[in-house]
Amino acid sequence: MDLSTFPRVPLGSWPTPLDTCPRLSAELGATVLVKRDDVGGIGLGGNKLRKLEFTLAAALAEGAGKIVTFGGVQTNHGRLTAASCARLGLRCELVLTRSVSRSGFAYDRSGNVALDELFGATVYLCDTDEEAAEIAAALADDRTVTLPVGGSSGLGVLGYVSAAAELAAQLGDRHVDRIFCALGSGGTVAGLALGTETPITAVTVSREADAAMAVVEQVAGLAADVLKIDEPKLDHVTPDDSALGEGYGVPTDEVWAALRLFARTEGIVLDPVYTGKAAAALVAGVRPGETVVFTHTGGTPGLFGYAPDLAAEARIGALPAETWIHRLTHRIPGSGP
Structure with missing residues (x-):
């Protein structure tokens, strides 16, 4: 779609990277590419x-x-x-x-x-x-x-119509089975849906699946009015509320496990409200041999709003202090008894 007639101010650094993630992919038995909309631009970045x-x-x-x-x-x-x-x-x-x-x-x-x-x-x-x-x-x-x-207005959706074109250019001829993306206010998923025919798994963070999909349809309709196009068909969007848990802003154990997995395999930081839930659904739902794109929509600063939980969850799987002290002192000659 030609968006050149719409006023636009430069705020982000585009294109954002599309990271290949070999260690994460090996863990999941599928090829996972991460679209890094968490980096680039002002204000610590984000979708x-x-x-x-x-x-x-x-x-x-x-x-x-x-x-x-x-x-x-x-x-x-x-x-x-x-x-x-x-x-x-x-x-x-x-x-x-x-x-x-x-x-x-x-x-x-x-x-x-x-x-x-x-x-x-x-x-x-x-x-x-x-x-x-x-x-x-x-x-x-x-x-x-x-x-x-x-x-997530009709005009705001254009940002992810543009992002879909950017992603297509980065992928070239490479086949992708699905795009995973967090679904909150609907604008990001609606823009991707208007800009690509690739199946989208929209992971809901605040509503059950049917209600969340209704939000996407509404916002996509607003964007269609702005673009002066027919009412869009969204058959390639599947809402997924498997990671919703108790609702918006309440991370589950699976969310924290997904945060640790992304961090410890690829050094990628997720947040517990949006990308953490999308990642939890990806980990649970990706099929062996698939190639998928995970849309990292940002939100890293919000992680520190959960600082007590973060401090506890980050230590899971880490060695107790007495263990690593023992290992260090026995590995380094003269470093201790």
Whole structure:
């Protein structure tokens, strides 16, 4: 699709790498390629930058001076909106809702929240969606543009229509059986679905499969209106809620195991909210001999909002201190009794 007629501001470093992952692939008995949208660009990177290149360009064209957007406390979209506004000289107001039953210094003040404020955003923490709506209404004026959760508007979807073309160019003639991608607010999956006919396994992070697919259909329809194309057929998208667990922002044991696997085989860091769940579904569901692309949508700073869990989970499988001290002192002459 020709996207050249749409305003766009440069925020990311494209193309992002497509990593071959031999050790991870050997562990899973399948070929896994990782599309590294977690690297490159401002604000520590992530999938939301692709959406913001289009949505913020449109906001600037409208004469906006202030951006208001929404999310959970540890929203990646909020962090990257704040970073992008800093780059573009826009005021940023983040209206965040306590949508996860979690508290404490790490979750409320570290990770993405700390970066939001470092980038100069004003952060409003709300207990309910109704409170968030009231604050957003009070912030609005004639130079305010409001972005939806996750940046998943019809215009934002274009970021991943573009990404699908980028991925196709990197793959060339190489056959891929499936693309795995986390599914939250729907914009990333909708863009990929519009841009490729490759089957997509959309791993839901906040809703059961049918409800999550309805979100993708809605957002893809908005993008079709923007692109002036027919209502898209999404038969090649399969929602997968096998890693959903207790809901949004609640990682399962399988999620933490997937984080360790990616880290210890390839040095790739996932997050426990989005990519961790997508990876857990990949580990459980990839078929022997398949070639798959795992879309790494970023979110690494949010990992530190789960610092107590991270500290505990990272040690699983590690040698106890007395064991490695014993091994070192017996391997190195004169290093100890």
